[in-house]
Amino acid sequence: MSLAHHLGLFLGLCLVLLARLQMARGLANCPTGCECDDDTLMVNCGEGTLDVLPIALNPAIQRLVIKNNKLKTIDSSMQFYAQLTFLDLSFNDMVSIPERSFAYHAKLQELHLDHNKIGQVSNRTFQGLSTISVLNLRGNLIAELEYRTFSPMGKLAELNLGQNRISHIDPHALDGLVNLRVLYLDDNTLTTVPDELTFQALPSLAELYLGTNSFMTIPSGAFQDLKGLTLLDLRGAGLHNISEDALKGLEALRSMDLSDNRLVTIPTAAFQKLGRLEELNIGQNDFEMISSGAFAGLRELRHLELTGAQRLRRVESGAFTGNSNLEHLNLSSNKQLSELPATALGGLPHLSTVVLKANQLSTLDEGLVPWADLQTLDLSENPFVCDCRLLWLRHLLLSRNSSGQYAPVMCAYPSALRDLPLAQLAEPLLGCAHGAASKQAIIGILVVVCAALITTLALLLYTCRRRIRELLKGHSALGRKEREYQKTFSDEEYMARPPPGCGGVHPAAGGYPYMAGHGGSGRPIPVTEL
Incomplete structure (x- = not known):
C-alpha cells in the first residue's frame, strides 16, 4: 500500500475525529452559501462555487443538497456522512464517480446525480446502496450499461437513465432489480428495443420510457414479459410501423404515447391486445385519414390525443366505433383537417371535452356531437365561414357565455365579418332572416x-x-x-x-x-x- 494512501487514510481519520468533536459540541461548520439546520439535520447549498464536498458538516445530517455548483468528483469526505437518506449532487461538473464512493451509505434512499458529465458506471460504483429506492443519472454522458451494473441495489424502485448516450445495453445489465417499477431509457441512441432478457429481469416494472430513440419498428413480442406494465412511452422513437404482435403481453397497459413518430396508419390490429388502455397519444404522425373503426379494440379508452398530424385531412364516419367510454377528445393543430362528417364522432355518450382548435374547419354539423352536454369545447383558430349554417353554434356559445368553458369562435369568412366573434353577430348578418x-x-x-x-x-x-x-x-x-x-x-x-x-x-x-x-x-x- 502506497505512502500516499496511508496519508489519505490518516487524514480521513483525523477529519472524522474532528467532525465528531464538533458534533459533540453541538456545532457544525456551515460553508458560505449553504443553509445548515441541526434540528432537521438538513444542509442545502444553493448556487455557488463549491468545487469539493464540505468536510466539516454535522456528520448526523440526513439530507444534503449541493446543486448548481462546480463539484468535479466525490472524494473521501463523503464517508463522513453515513446517516444520509437523501443526497442531491445534480447540475455539477462531475466526470466520474470513484468506485465504492457510497460504501458507507447503507441508509441512503435517494441519490440524484443528474445533469453532470459522468461517462461510465459499473456494479462497483454503487456498492453499499442496499436500501436505495431512487437513482437519477439523467442528463449525463453514459454510453453503455455493463453486466449487472445495478445489481447491488435490490430495493431500487425508480431508475432514470434518460438523456444519455446509451447505445448498448448488456442483456443482464438490469439483473437484480426485481423491485424496479419505473425505468427511463428515453432520449438515448438505441437502435433496437432492449433484449427480451433485459425485461425478464424486471417482473415489477410498471412504467417504461423508451421515447426519442431510433427503433423504426418493434420486434414481435418485445414486451411480452412485462405483464404488469401500465405505462409505455414511445414518443419520438422513429417508428414507421407497429406489427400485430408488437404489443403482445401488454394486457394491463393503461397509458401509451406513440406521438411524434412516422406511422402512416393507425395500428388497429396491434391495439386489439390493449383491452384496458385508457389514455392514448398518437399525434404528430404521418397518417392522412382516420378510418372507420380505427381504434376498435380500445374498449376502455377515455382520453385520446391526436394533435399535430400535419397530413391528416379527414376523419371518416364511425372512426371511434367501439370507443363508447371516450370522455376527452383532442383533435387540434392538424393543419389540413377540413372534413368532419356528421357521424364522425357518433356513438360517444360520455364525451365531455372536445378540442378542435387550430384545424382547417370551415363549418360544423350540428349533429356531430351532443354539444350542449359538453363541459369543455375549443373550436378556436379555425377558418370558419360565418353563415346561416353556424347559427346553431352561435346560440350554443351564447348559452354558455357565462361559464367560460367554451372558447370563443372567430369568423374568417366572409371578409366583412373577419375576426369578429361569432357569438356577437346578429342573425341577419349570418344571412338568416327566419332562423336556421x-x-x-x-x-x-x-x-x-x-x-x-x-x-x-x-x-x-x-x-x-x-x-x-x-x-x-x-x-x-x-x-x-x-x-x-x-x-x-x-x-x-x-x-x-x-x-x-x-x-x-x-x-x-x-x-x-x-x-x-x-x-x-x-x-x-x-x-x-x-
Whole structure:
C-alpha cells in the first residue's frame, strides 16, 4: 500500500475525529452559501462555487443538497456522512464517480446525480446502496450499461437513465432489480428495443420510457414479459410501423404515447391486445385519414390525443366505433383537417371535452356531437365561414357565455365579418332572416305536407258529397223512401238493381236516377224526392 494512501487514510481519520468533536459540541461548520439546520439535520447549498464536498458538516445530517455548483468528483469526505437518506449532487461538473464512493451509505434512499458529465458506471460504483429506492443519472454522458451494473441495489424502485448516450445495453445489465417499477431509457441512441432478457429481469416494472430513440419498428413480442406494465412511452422513437404482435403481453397497459413518430396508419390490429388502455397519444404522425373503426379494440379508452398530424385531412364516419367510454377528445393543430362528417364522432355518450382548435374547419354539423352536454369545447383558430349554417353554434356559445368553458369562435369568412366573434353577430348578418336553415327546411316540409293533406281531403269530400249528404239526413228517412221505391219494382228487378254509387246514380240511367214502373217503363225521380 502506497505512502500516499496511508496519508489519505490518516487524514480521513483525523477529519472524522474532528467532525465528531464538533458534533459533540453541538456545532457544525456551515460553508458560505449553504443553509445548515441541526434540528432537521438538513444542509442545502444553493448556487455557488463549491468545487469539493464540505468536510466539516454535522456528520448526523440526513439530507444534503449541493446543486448548481462546480463539484468535479466525490472524494473521501463523503464517508463522513453515513446517516444520509437523501443526497442531491445534480447540475455539477462531475466526470466520474470513484468506485465504492457510497460504501458507507447503507441508509441512503435517494441519490440524484443528474445533469453532470459522468461517462461510465459499473456494479462497483454503487456498492453499499442496499436500501436505495431512487437513482437519477439523467442528463449525463453514459454510453453503455455493463453486466449487472445495478445489481447491488435490490430495493431500487425508480431508475432514470434518460438523456444519455446509451447505445448498448448488456442483456443482464438490469439483473437484480426485481423491485424496479419505473425505468427511463428515453432520449438515448438505441437502435433496437432492449433484449427480451433485459425485461425478464424486471417482473415489477410498471412504467417504461423508451421515447426519442431510433427503433423504426418493434420486434414481435418485445414486451411480452412485462405483464404488469401500465405505462409505455414511445414518443419520438422513429417508428414507421407497429406489427400485430408488437404489443403482445401488454394486457394491463393503461397509458401509451406513440406521438411524434412516422406511422402512416393507425395500428388497429396491434391495439386489439390493449383491452384496458385508457389514455392514448398518437399525434404528430404521418397518417392522412382516420378510418372507420380505427381504434376498435380500445374498449376502455377515455382520453385520446391526436394533435399535430400535419397530413391528416379527414376523419371518416364511425372512426371511434367501439370507443363508447371516450370522455376527452383532442383533435387540434392538424393543419389540413377540413372534413368532419356528421357521424364522425357518433356513438360517444360520455364525451365531455372536445378540442378542435387550430384545424382547417370551415363549418360544423350540428349533429356531430351532443354539444350542449359538453363541459369543455375549443373550436378556436379555425377558418370558419360565418353563415346561416353556424347559427346553431352561435346560440350554443351564447348559452354558455357565462361559464367560460367554451372558447370563443372567430369568423374568417366572409371578409366583412373577419375576426369578429361569432357569438356577437346578429342573425341577419349570418344571412338568416327566419332562423336556421335546418328549421326553415323543416317548416317548408310541414307546409307542403299539410297542403297536400288538405287538397286530398277536399277532393274526397267533393267526390262523395252526395253520399255524405245522405248520411247527414239520417238512415230512417232514407229507409222510408227506399221502401216506397221498392214497391214499384218486381222482385227480380229489385234483386238485379245495383247499389247506388258514391253519387247515388244508377249506372244504366245515363247519369239520371230512374224508377222502374210496371211493364218495365220508368220515370225520372224528382229532385225533391232525393
